[in-house]
Amino acid sequence: MKINMPITNNEVVMKSNTILVTRTDLKGVITFANDAFVDISGYSREELIGSSHNIVRHPEMPAAAFEDMWRTLKQNRPWQGMVKNRTKSGDFYWVNANAMPLFENNAVKGYLSVRLTPSRAEIDAANQLYRKINAKEATLHPTGLAAARKFLSEISLGKKLAIACTLLMLPNILLLRELLSSESYLLIGALGVSTLIAFWIMAHVTQSTRNFFVSAVHELFRLSVNEFSPPLNLTRNDQFGDLFRGIYVAGVKLGDDIAQAKQANSNSLRIIQGLKYAECSILITNANSEIIFVNQAAEQLFLRAEKDIQTAIPSFSVQKLLGSPIDIFHNVPALQKEALDKLQDSKTSQFDLAGHTMQLTVKPVFEVNRERIGYVAEWLDRTTEVKIEGEIEHLVRAIKQGDLGKRINLNDKNGFMKSLSTNINELTDVIENVFNDINHIIAKLAEGDLTNSIHSDYQGIYAQCKDNMNDAIVKISEFIIQIREAADFVNTSSQEMASGNNNLSNRVEQQAASLEETAASMQELSSTVVSNAENTKTATVVVKSAAEVAEKGGEVVKSAIAAMQAINESSNRIAEIIGVIDEIAFQTNLLALNASVEAARAGEQGRGFSVVATEVRNLAQRSATAAKQSNELIQNSVQEVRSGTAFVNETGAALMEIVDSIIHVGTIVGHITSASNEQSAGISQVNQAVSQMDDITQQNAALAEQAAAGSMAMSEQAAKMTHLLNFFKINGKSPAAFSAKAKLATSKPAANVQSAANSKVAVNASFDEWEEF
């Protein structure tokens, strides 16, 4: 017999309404233990399952009790009794034990133990009994008289009836004997019949009662293997009927309970399956904080972190997680027993577990009566998120401080985090490119290089910034080009002005000399004007006589025109007469032709007449020809007269014009006379003006020299400015090339100046003009 030691005097009291259930196989090895049993035994489920049931035996339990139990069970009878059990730690607890065989296909497959909470009185009685048994002062079953009484009282029903019948028959047998002796045979017969009937009833009742109990027992055993709705006769009116009905009600109720239990079971199975494949990682513990459920997500979470956790907790293993106490993560404060016991509602905490940032939400689970039956722990490995949060924060801080070279490493990321990181990296790329481009452009701008522009493709404000930047550079370039052009223009212009001013200075000196000559010439001019006035008087007389002669010519022309008119009229008249002659000739010809026709028709007789007609026709044609010639002559003469008239008219008009012209010449000669007088007055004014001009010319010479000096200074300034502007490098235009172009551009407007300043021929020509002046 197994003696489990040590033992203590601590009693663990079973809570009321608790049922401890175990199942064993035929050898007494535990195949099932419910939570309450595992809980109170102090062993883990793994330790209990597969162990012999005597693992919980308390050494103070009398061996006779167990012998009795096994003997009873082997008879396929249930056993009931008080049992004292030992916990793993050596404490003890009392139970009201009920053991019974489990049937399957009418054969015993194992045993079921159901332990109820005993009352204190029962515990005390049992305690006393077992102490006596252990001290050999009492036995478990009654002995001696008590045993005989028990034997008698439990004799089977048939035997008891047989005894009763026999006892009842004794007086009858004695009476029969008296009657035989008195030879009253009628009475003997009656007595015999009644006795036989009584026997028969007795036997029948006994038989039916026995059958009834057999079937009742059979049905009750069927209930124990979950076969409900017993086929019983429920319509009996006697007490048997009542019993059948009771069994039937109990059986149906039991069936209902089991159906409900199955329903509840499948409900919880569904929930468990759901939990099993849920996305979040869930651990569930029982009231003893032992892990009884790990879903797939949790398994994978811990598998991922297993290696790391093992460095901190070497005993950790995902395989052993199920059944381990929850405080296997012994450095997690939220999972310490004290913390869990105090927990009333869900609580979320975040902690570092061997380098993994875990978010843990623990929630106690309560029964309906607020009894704590376990905990649900939801785990979340936030390591990656936290790491990425850190990386993003680091990157953003770097960007804030202007360090755009940093990027998030994409190799250890996937899914959402990878796409988020990629997007952030791309954002940083864009910002970096924009600033690099702008920086490059502005740096080049600072060096005066305007040949660069931003070519990258951007969108939105970046694209605006890029466009504005490029526009600004183009604008500045254009501006500088214009300034350069202006500067070059000023340069060339000022040089030309300088040379022009020098020339001017020289000319002004020459002008002064020329003015002296002019003054002398004026004196000569004055005497010439006086002789002019004399000559004009003679001219006036000649003009007057010429006018008279011309007027006489005009009269002659008028009479010639009148004569021509008369000739013209006569000619027209002659032409009309000739037209008449021609008409007559035509008609004569027609008549002659008609005569010819008639003559032809007359044939031979008309031949002479035909000759005459022909002669007439010839005459008519001749006169027509003569008329035609005369007409032509007359027309010619009319034409000649007409052109003669025109000539005479023209002559008349010409003579009139000559007269007018001569009169006009007369007036002009008069004007010349008065003009000569005015000229002599004007010439003296000119002399005065020439002397003033001489003074002004002297001043001009001085101003021209100053202007030449100013132009030279301006030219120097423009050259400096051009040199400064060469600092800027402009797209497609080297400063030298540009300068040449600027000169070309300015050469046209300066052509006039240049021709005077640079061309020797032009200078000579201008000198000639000067001398003439």
Added chain:
Amino acid sequence: MKVDAVNSKQVEQFLTFELASEVYGVEILKVQEIRGWEPVRVIPNTPSFIKGVLNLRGSVIPIVDLRERFSLEHTEYTPKTVVIVLCIKHRRNESFVMGIVADAVSDVLDIKIDEIKRAPNFGTQLDTRYMRGMHVYKQNMIMLLDVDKLLNPDEVDDIEAISDIGSFE
């Protein structure tokens, strides 16, 4: 003109006239009269070469403009323009009087019949039936017309109808 030495059977007299500077001739025996141009009475809805009708001493005769008949260039009429009144025969061998407008009359010629050249044949497509022949006179080619065929028979009928109407008046 000398006609005495010539056999009358071998000589025929032709009245020549000008049309668009070319000389044409008609047998003098077909000529009834030669008249200066005078305005004619216009007959509406007739072919354009019919200028109208003329009252010739009581009888109404149709006037045909040969320029238009021969599709020559049209000119204004001048004082030299003449109307040659012809008496032609048509298919029923009946005589019929009409006038043709010519630019001017030229002459009366005696032409030997064997000196009349046959008119050139231009094929059936071209209507040259009105040509009797050609005669060369002083380097000029005179086209001699067969006045009976000057108009198509249908045209003659139409024109005759016009003159008939005139006759009734």
